[in-house]
Amino acid sequence: MKKFVSLLVALVLCLSLMVPAVAEEAGNPDLSAAKSYLNLMYKSAKRGEPTTTAVDYQVIGVFPVNGTEYVIEWTTDSDTIKVEVGEDKMVTINVDENNPEEVLYKLTATVKDANGNVETISFDRKVPASLNGLSYAQIVDQAYTVQDGETLDKVFRLYGTVSSIDTEWSAEYKNITVTIQVAGKEDMPIMCYRLKGEGAENLKVGDAITVEGKFTNYKGTIEYAQGCELIGYGEIISQQATLDAGYALLDGEKMGAPAVLSGVVTKIDTAWSDEYQNITVTIVCDGKEDQPIMCYRLKGEGAAELAEGDEIAVVGTIKNYKGTIEFDQGCVLVPVDAVNDVRTLLKAYAVTEEAPATEESTLTGVITAIDTPWSEEYKNITVTIQVAGLADYPFMCYRLGGEGAAELAVGDTITATGIVKNYKGTIEFNSGCTLDAVVKAAAEEVTEEVTTEEAAEEEAAVIVTNYADYIAADMDTEVQIEMYVQDHQSWWDNKITVYAADKDGAYFIYEMACSEEDAQKLVPGTKIAVHGHKGAWAGEVEIMDATFEFVEDGDTYIAEAKDVTELLGTEELINHQNEKVVFKGMEIVAVTYKNDEPGDDIYVKVAKNGAEYDFCVERYLTGPETEVYTAVGALKAGDIVDIEGFLYWYEGVNTHITAVAEPVIAKTYADYIAADMDTEVQIEMYVQDHQSWWDNKITVYAADKDGAYFIYEMACSEEDAQKLVPGTKIAVHGHK
Incomplete structure (x- = not known):
């Protein structure tokens, strides 16, 4: 910083020599020097085109000249751009990195002196549309907006195919330069300049790879700047946007849609419970140790055997719970090699009826239903698949065609490609989807699935309707009980956590579904009928996944402590x-x-x-x-x-x-007589007599003018016992 200031002062002196001819007109040559310096520092690299500012950046906040520091006031004409003055006299221009559309704005610097002289200068700037959540093709489009000489500060990831080896691998410098093409953007290649990373030395034309780095425009070539990294062969999707979105949540907020993350288990927060069939662990994704994610009450196949160091993948809704960023209760363990399929599935579930997808997607899953049998006439079949074991996200392949489609059966694992559509709430590949691959299921596997489903249905038929049955029931048993509200936590996001009771016992209802209007009616004593499932966490037995109705019979109940x-x-x-x-x-x-x-x-x-x-x-x-x-x-x-x-x-x-x-303390005879048992006693009284002293204890008969007391085995030394003669006044502290 000292070097920067000295250079700044030197430059100011040079600029001051350049402006004497306009000093009289400007009113203050120092201000003119400041304006010239700011223009030199912050003008656009290309005349007539705004400078791209994709991320936050800093500008100077003061201008020192001739022993005087002039404060520079920075302003913008956009509500989405914030100006933040730092203690180090630097100013941060805070841009909205997640803006959905390009933002053009003017950045204006104003310099004043004590006499009212003013100089201003403005710079054209733009914030490109956010690249978060965009497809690879859209990211390429944005990369091609970078101007000659500019480099974006933010890191982005692309998946593409090597189309040329521009500079062979250097064993000395440990890098290689290649060009990749992203599907659908073959006419917009991206050079990966001096690419490094494990496996880079083996790259050849035709390899499908994932690369990460900063985009730059070098004399018209759009490329990843030196220092870009080969993440790996095949598609490896960045998780940073999801982590950043999670850590941007305020306390009590949650993401609007489920997400999937893969990471390494760094901590077992709560060990696996055979009784409750869940475990809580913390994972770190892509080595981002400063952004750990807790997986709260994680369930799913293999969860019982988890240990620190395991690589896992989890799907669920991310929320901020009192400062902890976590997957909410009900998150599910999925196979690590199914992460890309799960991402595609979650994206499919975000498709609306009004806006179907426009690009093809590919999914792999197990057939759970043959919705329409194979048609010899139309050469297609309709099936529903389950991806990565996620039963809550069925996916239909509508009028699926292709080699092998005629022989498909429940239990087969298939890979299909098509365009996602939301048809009246059913998420599906539209008509014309194709079968890419199939792995036939063994007959016994299908039989086992059916048997398991039937057993689950029988188990789910048990419903408890009173407190005694509730306490005796197994975990996950269905609950339908009438009870009375005793209190509740704050309502948020159409959920409320309730403390309830009836005359037989009490209940804790975790995040019960509830409108804000109904939450106002849940006053202590209100009778409600709760429907949910018995669950538990760390020893706390509760009702989960609950809904409720008001019972309008006029009956109320508030339990005494x-x-x-x-x-x-x-x-x-x-x-x-x-x-x-x-x-x-x-x-x-x-x-x-x-x-x-x-x-x-x-x-x-x-x-x-x-x-x-x-x-x-x-x-x-x-x-x-x-x-x-x-x-x-x-x-x-x-x-x-x-x-x-x-x-x-x-x-x-x-x-x-x-x-x-404060505890109730009896300090008079009247208080003592009226008090409950175990009430603390602090009363002055007079010894009337006592029993024999032994083992540092003595039993005393005492009285005052209002009544009498019997003090059983009062702590007392042998020496003090000799002094407890009748009439002696003592202050006694004990419990009734």
Whole structure:
């Protein structure tokens, strides 16, 4: 930076010498020098054409000359371009890298002095249409808009075929120069200049490869600039856009459509559960360790055997849950070699009736149904396939033709090519799709599939309708129970998490489908009929995938908080899971905020009888605007409080706190008589007599002017026992 400043000052001095003839007219020669310098620095490389700014870039924020620093004010005429002034006196021009269309804008610099003299200069700029989510052909089109001498700062990936070897592999420099052609854009070749990477030395004409790098225009040749990399042979799709989109989500937001990612397992967050048939792991994709993705409650074939270091692929909806970017519950493990097929399938499911696809796609899957048998007259057949085992995404091949189509049967694995269409909600290849390949299924495999499906149907027929059956039921059992709302977390994205109960027990309903209008009606005591499936996570039994209806019979119920203090540390405590409970006389050990950020969840470590427990203020239940959030945040280590909340479970008791209060303390005889058992007592009284002292304990008969007390085995030294003569005034601390 020092070198840059010194060069800048030197250039300013030169420019100052060039402008004396216009100094009187300009009013301030320093400002004229600034304008000349800015023009020299930021003018377009090609006269009459705007400079392309595909990503954020920086410009200077001050101009030093003759011992004075002039502040440069930068503005633009586009709402999508933001100007951000940094502490280092540099200014960032923040462009929208995901804009769907090209944006032309003027970047204007204004320099003023204390006397009101002003100089301005403007520069034409453009932001190209975003390349995120574009096809290879569209990326090539955008690459061909780069002007001579320009290089895009952003890295892009292409899949194409080597059409020429321009410079042979150099063993000394470890690179090669080749030209590739992208399908459908054969007349718009892309040179890969000094391409490096594993396997580059073996490249030959005709190889299909994936390349990544920055586009540049070198004297009219559109190419990947030096430093481009061979990602591998065949098509290897970049995952960066998906990762960036995930990490751009705000807390509580989720992507509008499912995604698939492949990566390496770096952590087993929660081990496989035979009971709940899921596991939670964290993966890193393409080595992007700063963008890990948690796969929450991951299920699917092979999930039970996952270990750190395994390469896996996962499909599901990505969301931001309290700062953790994760695949939501219900994500599924799919074969790594099926990732491209899954991407194609998900893209197909985004096609609407109004806008069918225009380019052909290819999919491989297992036939699950013969929708229309082979027609000898029309030479076609209609089948439905399942891709990568994803039963929730059936795909129809409508009027499929080609060699071998006549003999297709359920269980066969086929590869087909066609144009995707959404026909009244059915996602399919349009009429005219072709069969590329088929692998016939063994007869026993088909039989096994049918048997498994029949068994699953029989199992799904079990429905529980009351609390006792719900507790006894297996995981994934269907649930249809009437219950009463006790409280709920914040509504978002047409989902709401509810704490409910009936007179037999309590329920936790995770992300129940609910409109915003209905969420307003879910007040405590409201009776609802819930339909979902029993599930669990880290010991917390819950109702998943739930829907509900209001029960309009006028019946309401709010459960009283149950004192379960004495059950802490026992196996019986979990029998009250999800109930409204109270723990009395809990000692605060520590109070911390999640991510050390006030406003997020509050983690509360408490102690009782020498054991410690972790409780929580769940901000979606009792957020920063609530009294309990403020009260808990003010607690200090050593405070003694009564805690009320819902008995949530996460690898052990993890109560969601709804209220805290100072313990009730009896300080007079009247309070003592009226108090419940276990109430704390702090009363001054007078010794009337006592039993024999032993083992540092003594039992005392005491009284005051309002009544009398019996103090059983009060802690007492032998020396103090000698002083407890009748009439002695003492302050006693204990529990009724």
